[in-house]
Amino acid sequence: MHIVVCIKQVPDSAQIRVHPVTNTIMRQGVPTIINPYDLFALEAALELRDQFGGEVTVLTMGPPSAEDSLRKALTFGADRAVLLTDRFFAGADTLATTYALATAIRKISTEFGAPDLVFTGKQTIDGDTAQVGPGIAKRLGLLQLTYVAKISALDLTARTIDAERRSEGGVQLLRTRLPCLVTMLEATNQIRRGAMADALRAARAPIVKWSAQDAGVEDISKCGLRGSPTIVKRVFAPVARSEKAELIEGGEQPAEALIDAILKRQPALETELAALARGY
Amino acid sequence: MGTAPKTAAPAAGRAATKKELPEHFKAYKHVWVFIEQERGQVHPVSWELMGAGRKLADKLKVDLAAVVIGPEGEATQSAAAESFCYGADLVYMVADHLLADYRNESYTKALTDVVNTYKPEILLLGATTLGRDLAGSVATTLLTGLTADCTELDVDADGSLAATRPTFGGSLLCTIYTLNYRPQMATVRPRVMPMPERVVRPVGRVVNHPLGLVEDDIVTKVLSFLPDRDSAKSNLAYADVVVAGGLGLGSPENFQLVRQLATVLGAEYGCSRPLVQKGWVTSDRQIGQTGKTIRPKLYIAAGISGAIQHRVGVEGADLIVAINTDRNAPIFDFAHMGIVTDAIRLLPALTAAFRARLSPHSRDRIAS
Numbered sequence: 286m287h288i289v290v291c292i293k294q295v296p297d298s299a300q301i302r303v304h305p306v307t308n309t310i311m312r313q314g315v316p317t318i319i320n321p322y323d324l325f326a327l328e329a330a331l332e333l334r335d336q337f338g339g340e341v342t343v344l345t346m347g348p349p350s351a352e353d354s355l356r357k358a359l360t361f362g363a364d365r366a367v368l369l370t371d372r373f374f375a376g377a378d379t380l381a382t383t384y385a386l387a388t389a390i391r392k393i394s395t396e397f398g399a400p401d402l403v404f405t406g407k408q409t410i411d412g413d414t415a416q417v418g419p420g421i422a423k424r425l426g427l428l429q430l431t432y433v434a435k436i437s438a439l440d441l442t443a444r445t446i447d448a449e450r451r452s453e454g455g456v457q458l459l460r461t462r463l464p465c466l467v468t469m470l471e472a473t474n475q476i477r478r479g480a481m482a483d484a485l486r487a488a489r490a491p492i493v494k495w496s497a498q499d500a501g502v503e504d505i506s507k508c509g510l511r512g513s514p515t516i517v518k519r520v521f522a523p524v525a526r527s528e529k530a531e532l533i534e535g536g537e538q539p540a541e542a543l544i545d546a547i548l549k550r551q552p553a554l555e556t557e558l559a560a561l562a563r564g565y
Numbered sequence: 566m567g568t569a570p571k572t573a574a575p576a577a578g579r580a581a582t583k584k585e586l587p588e589h590f591k592a593y594k595h596v597w598v599f600i601e602q603e604r605g606q607v608h609p610v611s612w613e614l615m616g617a618g619r620k621l622a623d624k625l626k627v628d629l630a631a632v633v634i635g636p637e638g639e640a641t642q643s644a645a646a647e648s649f650c651y652g653a654d655l656v657y658m659v660a661d662h663l664l665a666d667y668r669n670e671s672y673t674k675a676l677t678d679v680v681n682t683y684k685p686e687i688l689l690l691g692a693t694t695l696g697r698d699l700a701g702s703v704a705t706t707l708l709t710g711l712t713a714d715c716t717e718l719d720v721d722a723d724g725s726l727a728a729t730r731p732t733f734g735g736s737l738l739c740t741i742y743t744l745n746y747r748p749q750m751a752t753v754r755p756r757v758m759p760m761p762e763r764v765v766r767p768v769g770r771v772v773n774h775p776l777g778l779v780e781d782d783i784v785t786k787v788l789s790f791l792p793d794r795d796s797a798k799s800n801l802a803y804a805d806v807v808v809a810g811g812l813g814l815g816s817p818e819n820f821q822l823v824r825q826l827a828t829v830l831g832a833e834y835g836c837s838r839p840l841v842q843k844g845w846v847t848s849d850r851q852i853g854q855t856g857k858t859i860r861p862k863l864y865i866a867a868g869i870s871g872a873i874q875h876r877v878g879v880e881g882a883d884l885i886v887a888i889n890t891d892r893n894a895p896i897f898d899f900a901h902m903g904i905v906t907d908a909i910r911l912l913p914a915l916t917a918a919f920r921a922r923l924s925p926h927s928r929d930r931i932a933s
Contacts (some may be wrong), residue, residue: 292854296733314695321842383705411733413855414713419669419701428784429669431698447788452667452692453603455792461669461785471848514710516747523873523899530903532892540911540918543904547863550901551884554863555922561806561831562923 286339286441289390292323294347294354295411306318319354322406324361324476325469325523329436330404331362332478336442340364342393342400344384346374348502352492359487360479361380366490367393371497385421385509389414389500390425399428401441403466407432415468422466424537430459574658586745593747596622597657597685599676600648601695603667604790605640607647609760609803610691615651616761617718618689628654630685634675636665649766656769658681661776666787666870667695671778672782673702679774680707685748687726688776689718692752705751710743710751714854716757716877726751728775735854735874736781756802756858756881799833799849806832807861807882810840811863813868813889817845822869822912829920836860853878865915867908871896890914 295314296315319327330341343358345351346369369389377385379518390403403425408415415431422429430448434456438447449456451470497508506512533546548555598618601608615631622629631648635641637660645656660673676699680688688703690696692714704711716738717729725742726749732739743749801807808830810823821842827834835852836845852859854874860881867888869875876899877884887900888908897903904911 302736377700379709380705380708380710408855410855412713413731414711415697416701416704416711418712419698420705423673423702423705429698429702430785431669432694450792451694453601453608453695454606455604455790457666457790458788460788461697473668514708514713515741515743517732518727518740518742520737523738524875528901528902530887530897532897532903532905534905540914541922543911543915544918544922546864547884547902551862554884557805557862558830559923560920562829562919563831 286334286402287398288334288341288402288404289393289398290323290327290330290341290404291344291386291417292327292343292345292354292406293320293409293411294318294345294351295320295409313558315402317350317353319357320406320409320411322408322469322471323408324406325471325473326404326406326467327358327361327363328474328476329433329467329469330402332474333402333436333439334364337439339399339401340397342367342397344393346377346389350416351423351471352494352560355492356490359490360484361477362479362483365397365493367493367495369495369500371495371506371508372503373497373508376513377508378513378515379414379416379420380514381508381510381512382417383424384512385497385500385502386417387421387424388502388560389495392423392495392499392501399464401463402446403427403464405466405468407468407470415441418468425464425466428461428465429468430461430465433467434470434473436467453519534558586747590745593684593686594670594688595623595628595630595685597630597632597680597748598653599688599690599696599699600631600644601691601693602633602635602640602644603695607644608676608691608693608695608755610693610696610753610755612647612651613758613760613761614689615648616693617753618757619652619761620685621687621718621726622654625686625724627686630655630657630683632657632659632676632679634659634664634672634910636660636662637927642799644721645769649769650658650763651761652764654769656771657774658771659774659776661777661778663778663780663783664764666790668783668785668787669696669698669702670783670785670921671776672699673706674778675776676703677706678777680748682774683772686724688748688750689750690750692751692754696752700750700752707748707750709746709748709750710741711752712741712743713752715751718751718753725749731854731874731877735872735877737873738877754858756860759860761880776785786866801833801835801850801852802857804833804859804860805861806863807835807859808831808832808865809835809837809869810836810846810867810908811869812839813870815909817843819909820845822909822916823854826865826867826912826916826919829916829923830863832861832863832865837872837875837906840872865910866896866900870894871899883902908928
């Protein structure tokens with residue numbers, strides 16, 4: 286079995302700072318991590334490989350420095366890493382990103398064998414769109430299972446997969462056919478620590494590096510900024526509410542007085558609170 | 566780029582980046598909202614989007630259409646009828662028993678076909694698990710732009726959709742355009758837009774469109790559906806009162822102070838993103854851009870600094886009361902009332918005082 290896991294190297298968002306004057310992101314010194322949601326996808330893929338045999342290929346598109354994240358994925362036990370890097374990919378929105386990744390997965394298919402499964406995380410923590418998984422599936426003509434909480438069965442002979450998919454108000458148990466794209470939900474597993482042997486191998490493992498041309502991109506105008514139907518027109522910081530918050534020094538006030546101050550702003554609230562509280 | 570001489574120098578600003586809309590997209594008119602129903606229930610986000618869509622349509626002087634996709638029968642008919650009460654000028658309907666359960670393949674085909682046939686300029690969907698699954702597939706099939714999780718929708722002077730959303734993990738906002746492709750697609754999370762008023766109106770024009778599939782065409786099968794137990798469901802997004810805690814609580818044990826106040830108020834409890842990342846609280850309780858958006862009458866934020874990604878999830882609250890030791894915390898930029906103190910000490914006192922205030926005895930006092 287061959288599984289491709291798409292990962293993204295993202296800035297650690299907890300550490301992002303915005304320049305107070307220019308409203309631009311201060312990238313200097315911000316550490317990068319593998320998008321945390323992708324680790325659930327990677328672990329799910331590794332578990333299936335351990336159970337059914339085969340190989341896990343991790344794929345990322347990004348600057349040359351994204352190699353760090355691929356090596357990290359190798360230390361967790363991935364078998365092969367592919368880095369798609371080219372200045373033509375810069376500035377891609379989700380549609381252009383799925384074009385590049387789908388092209389690379391086709392190339393992976395011819396070079397290393399057709400994948401039975403493609404995994405992605407639910408979304409990234411920097412873009413938060415959740416669009417790239419479904420986009421890759423559509424471009425490759427794969428069936429898709431999004432927001433998967435659990436893969437309950439995989440039958441490589443019948444070529445079927447059963448999965449629990451989180452939906453509004455419940456869980457759908459779905460059966461579909463391989464090859465298929467799965468986006469994993471968070472908190473569905475715990476990424477392994479990785480074996481010492483994998484860590485040693487990862488440090489020296491060759492990373493497959495492809496430019497747009499290497500990956501088999503036929504139409505460069507579908508990549509990067511040029512291939513993106515959306516453009517970011519304006520980036521800005523939200524303005525403070527015109528009326529500044531009324532600040533109360535809490536230490537000097539009894540709680541009753543604070544409640545009075547809260548309810549004074551919304552007199553109807555007290556009866557509603559009483560009604561709500563009665564519900565308990 | 567073509568070699569034809571330019572007739573005029575591009576104007577400054579956004580016009581400079583705008584090419585003429587390709588001829589075949591000029592027929593795309595009107596604003597559409599996808600009405601999401603799952604198991605016979607319309608998701609409230611659909612009506613919220615109808616409110617937003619109505620404003621866009623009025624500004625553009627075009628029609629607002631609801632797209633109702635579902636199984637033949639009463640629930641789908643009723644969703645169509647309700648769409649008129651929430652401002653639809655017309656309804657496009659794909660009703661087929663194969664659409665009883667949401668499946669990506671059948672719903673993508675239904676929505677893509679209707680778009681290709683009737684050509685909307687703007688298509689809005691809820692950013693739910695269903696809406697995001699569907700929107701990504703439809704936009705990729707149509708090769709058009711899709712802007713996720715918008716917090717504001719507007720049309721600018723030349724009629725383009727200006728879709729604003731948080732970016733860079735919620736540290737900044739950005740406004741995104743889909744310039745040369747149609748439809749312009751956007752998703753919006755539940756509760757981000759206010760619920761419009763429902764006005765009883767007669768059923769108007771309903772355009773039926775066939776699905777054109779048989780069951781054998783659809784590979785994915787629904788083996789079963791396990792509805793969430795009521796007790797497992799959090800009503801956070803639609804709660805009237807919400808109490809939430811952040812890193813200022815200092816330790817996971819202190820989070821119970823938030824839950825205790827919530828219980829006394831009959832409120833739902835929530836938290837900021839770092840608490841989920843630290844594993845103190847489960848992700849279904851997260852409030853903010855990547856969690857739930859709330860619009861309660863009262864929101865009490867304890868020990869939450871107020872990063873933009875949290876702010877966009879709570880700005881719709883009628884009254885925001887923030888408790889924080891740091892008087893320069895960004896949360897005081899958008900709270901209505903700020904209490905500068907340690908939440909760990911204040912929360913138990915507030916809980917006790919609210920309990921006394923809301924006790925049956927004092928309710929009699931209010932009633933009299």
